[in-house]
Amino acid sequence: MKILRTRAASVSRQGLCTALLVASLTTAAVGASPPHNAADAGDPAPGPGNPQRLPHGSPNLALPDLVPPPGTPGAPGPGTPDSGPDKATGIPATALAAYKNAEKLAKEQWPDCHVPWELIAAIGKVESDHGGMGGGLRTDGSTGKPIIGPPLTGEKFALVRDTDGGRYDGDRQFDHAVGPMQFIPSTWQAYAADGRGAGQKDPNNIFDAAAGTARYLCAGGLDLSKQEDVDKAVLRYNSSGDYLKTVLAWMRTYRNGGGGAVPNPPVSSLPPAGGTTLPPLPTTPSVPTVPATPGTPGTTTPTRPTPGNTTPSTPKPKPKPEPDRNKPGDKDKPGKDKPKPPAEAVGLEADGEQRLSAEPGMTFEVQPRVRAVTKDGQPAPKARVRFDIVGKTDALFRNGTRTYYATTGSKGLASTQKIKAGKETGDFTVLATLEGRHSAPVEFTATVKTPPAPPHADAIVRIDETDLKTAPGASFGAPVIVQATTKSGRAVVGQRIKATILANDKPTQAGPFFEDKKNGGTPRTVDLPATGQDGKTTLPRLFADRQEGTFTLSLTTEDGVALTLDLIVDAKFGKTGDTGKTGDKAKDGKKSDGKKGKDTKGRQDHATPSPSPRATRPTE
Missing domain, CATH: 2.60.40.10 (Immunoglobulins)
Incomplete structure (x- = not known):
């Protein structure tokens, strides 16, 4: 998802343009569709294999500045030079219109969802800086350049093989997150929306993408007036606890008045907006052309030197070989080879049961346990694992918190402390993530069961x-x-x-x-x-x-x-x-009454x- 890590990283946006050249080879991918989405009401929740929640980019996790809300001490008053929307927290006018339009459509189509525009805007901020990663927004909602995330090859991010034939991301081997709201193609195909009433559903248009985000967040009958459902919905986008924290912080900022409209940034000098159409599926994968070296027009192949135009350089002397310090019998002497450090952990996998259950007030018998593995699938010791209790529950780890850290042992295993169920019944999730890596989390489903009715005798x-x-x-x-x-x-x-x-x-x-x-x-x-x-x-x-x-x-x-x-x-x-x-x-079975002979x-x-x-x- 997401290419910027912090707000400071936006300075390097020009360097990122080169990485987006593949994306610029294809126009925005759009599919013909009905003008609205009335038939989409009651969407099922994303399944457990939904790739949207897996790591698929580097989100911008910079928290909003602590700007005082309007009307509070220290906030600029009306009419002052600084009384307009703050540039650090303001939203480009086109993006703001798209977010509010998505909220309006959601009220019409999913009235029980109550999705606020501030939540959609917070996700847009974290995902693409409100479309800023695409070179700015045009007034029709299209971006200056398609916003396409890194290929999901399973190395740095999750492994998601191609699901769209390159239709949206130009890659027929691996999927990429696309558009200002950074949808995985398969997720967009399931929850796409027409936010403009134009008969198209384009993930690269912020009006459509914002409406699709509203639809995705509302799926499964969530009620986003409830905090626990907000948490659940945001974690569908990215299962990271830090991601959830950042999105909620931006949503609060916008609710406190920090999300006023600011002018759209200048759009890159690309062809003017005139509507977008779906390109035909390529018969062969597109291969970007390597740009020519400045000052050498027309070719990128280096020229070979012609004979006689250079002076042969004096060859450098070959370095003397190092003496062998590890002769037989010298194992314990200084100078022997140092042992190689253990291979780095690249992911986690569940070890044992992934469904837990307990009655209110009782301790879960099963402890969530994971194994950290290397690139070769071998156990990775000394990896740091974070376990989080997520969802509406008052269950806690034995240390009295909802977060627990563990380090894997020699077999790569790490487990939580004992978890004690609270009074609330229902399901919640224990999420295991590998610290310092963008790897897929491991989920454990925990259920606090309603105790059985006491026996009833008549x-x-x-x-x-x-x-x-x-x-x-x-x-x-x-x-x-x-x-x-x-x-x-x-x-x-x-x-x-x-x-x-x-x-x-x-x-x-x-x-x-x-x-x-x-x-x-x-x-x-x-x-x-x-x-x-x-x-x-x-x-x-x-x-x-x-x-x-x-x-x-x-x-x-x-x-x-x-x-x-x-x-x-x-x-x-x-x-x-x-x-x-x-x-x-008496032995004969008779007793004496005290009278002789009777x-x-x-x-x-x-x-x-x-x-x-x-x-x-x-x-x-």
Whole structure:
């Protein structure tokens, strides 16, 4: 995209003209089209393979000067010599008209997008200095020269092979970004717009290009009145965090009154504007002619010297060969060859999963990881990688920020810190970029999932039917097992149940208690383990203290489903020893009543079983 790096670089614009000679060989590429774009409403968002967001040039990342907004202290007042638009932040009149016209068209065609002209202007500033890279603008919106970026060969910038047959950029091997808004040809073909109502869509005309930018930014149903959608839209143009920062800074400057119209700069001495037409596809790639050397008209081939017109020069003595300092056995001696530095990293590739998920407040189990590679595809150690959390989210790295830097190890790998999800649900992106290189970023899609609804039981039932009766100081027998079910009797998995001992329908500090193996206490309220796949959970064993009477075991879920069971403690249900356990029976199954020669049948520890009680959700 973009040829200038800073505003100071605009001084070298004349030197860049030579680099644009290939572009000047073709006229502006225009396609016949309907006069407007009503059928373009509801464009899908660019797909993950969209090359527009990949590095395809050097954007002008110079931030705007800190000019006070009009009406603030220090700003020039009306009527003063300096009260007009500031030259550093002003916009050429034709470009400003194009940006405002694009906003107007967007309101008509994509009314829910709310794209502001200031955003379109900010991108035009960063991409081509409002068309200034093309030698200035004519009043009809055409540029003095076509603005064509560098070939996307995969060396310095992304690799994008030709998609237009050279129609827009004159190159049938690789694509170039084109026009004042620097569209990749395939992107322009998908989101082209007619900003003039002339029946043409020309990426080299700023009216059409600005309208196409509005269409591209609005695609996918974005609402640019929301900051998170603005960020998402700008990152479609260039996925660099610095690019986003610069565009937003210029947009704020223009909103604060720094984007007034200034006269169009003089257009280069090229043929006058008279409309542009689409050139036929070339049958062979165009090859630029090397300009003749000044003062040697008509040829660029150097002439050979004729015999006799020069004096032979004295040959220089051959340098003596350096002695071999690395003889066998001298490996550890000074003078041996130094090891070659590791090859430089030229790009990143994902290593492992690229989709992450977690519930609100939880830590993502997967950490984004990338591998830095050299030109030969080998791992590149000691490369610096930047990870950014991008999008509408309150997720953060463990260091409490949205940015984390890592250096690759010996295998070229670098990963982020743990990422903790916030309260907001939805998708966001973790972007990995290679510091100091214009290489394609690696994207990781992270999702904060809405937690599943808690299990919903309609009834709690007891599995066994034995009455819960025992003597003071004794056990109630086998642990109680209950099951959570729906109305249809289907088991509910993951249901949480609380068990409480009550006396006269109130919590009690005396009477039965639950076994506490860990602490040795006598708890009378416990949270049971969540029900398993069969909907069942088991209570801790129940014991009675010395208090006799009838008590209640209450089992309840969070949403009010309850089951109550009677707990009866009475000495008649068995003898109690000093250890608190039921007295032992005689071996023959009979007990002595203290009278000689008479035996009575021993009592059972538990009464006759009764039907198991069931419980359902209380009626209102």
